[in-house]
Amino acid sequence: MGLLLQIHPVTPQPRLLDQAVQCLQRDGLVVWPTESGYGMGCSAASPKGLAKLYRQTTPVKAKVLALLFNDFSQISQYADVSNFAFRTMKHLMPGPYTFILPARHRTAKMLEVKRPEVGVRMPTHPVMRGILERMEHPLVNAAARFSERETEVFSTGEDVQEQYGKSVDLVLDAQSIAPIGTTIVSLIGDEIRLIRSGIGPLEPLGLEE
Numbered sequence: 001m002g003l004l005l006q007i008h009p010v011t012p013q014p015r016l017l018d019q020a021v022q023c024l025q026r027d028g029l030v031v032w033p034t035e036s037g038y039g040m041g042c043s044a045a046s047p048k049g050l051a052k053l054y055r056q057t058t059p060v061k062a063k064v065l066a067l068l069f070n071d072f073s074q075i076s077q078y079a080d081v082s083n084f085a086f087r088t089m090k091h092l093m094p095g096p097y098t099f100i101l102p103a104r105h106r107t108a109k110m111l112e113v114k115r116p117e118v119g120v121r122m123p124t125h126p127v128m129r130g131i132l133e134r135m136e137h138p139l140v141n142a143a144a145r146f147s148e149r150e151t152e153v154f155s156t157g158e159d160v161q162e163q164y165g166k167s168v169d170l171v172l173d174a175q176s177i178a179p180i181g182t183t184i185v186s187l188i189g190d191e192i193r194l195i196r197s198g199i200g201p202l203e204p205l206g207l208e209e
Helices: 014-025 047-056 058-062 072-078 083-089 105-111 126-134 157-164
Strands: 003-006 030-034 037-043 066-068 097-102 117-121 139-142 170-173 183-186 193-196
Touching: 003 014, 003 157, 014 030, 014 037, 014 126, 014 170, 030 126, 030 157, 037 047, 037 157, 047 139, 072 117, 083 097, 105 117, 157 170
Parallel strands: 003 170, 030 170, 066 117, 097 183
Antiparallel strands: 030 037, 037 139, 066 139, 097 117, 183 193
16 A cells, blocks of 8 residues: 655645655655646656556556656756747746647657657646655656546545555645646647646636636
8 A cells, every 4th residue: 555645735844755756766656736636647767657657547648648847947858849839838837737849759768658749747736846846857647537447536645545555655645636637738830729728727828718
């Protein structure tokens, strides 16, 4: 059973953040809180962690994968960021958006996917910010409803542990979070195209509800 840790949602305890980072560095699969619901993931640089994630979330691999980043300089290492894309994203990240960008060749190879795109995201939740600041590599994230096979979404870490506890290494519970999901926007071809409406407002993107 994966270890369940109660972590403060606003001022997360540094020792617990360090514990999560150590788990990720040891190829662990971690459940974490984000501003748009709970996520499950691993280090993008961990083939063993990715294998664990894909076993739990089979449909995720066939779709656009979301990478969680600490800053823009990291993003450009894994995705092609045009001037248009940078101008669009810079005022909205960190924030509740996932932007679809062309993936660099190394990214598709690293994630073992054939898709030419990748989702990039910079979360605002204090727990995720604390983890990402401590990580050398980005994180791969599967969101609140981890698999299309699931009919249930999860609003607390304890909910996730009840169903996935035997398959994950660590669960960070930071109280209840409504699993609304991020707003997903494609910037492929220097064009703003809404993929899914979520917690992120559309007005800053020049889109209508």
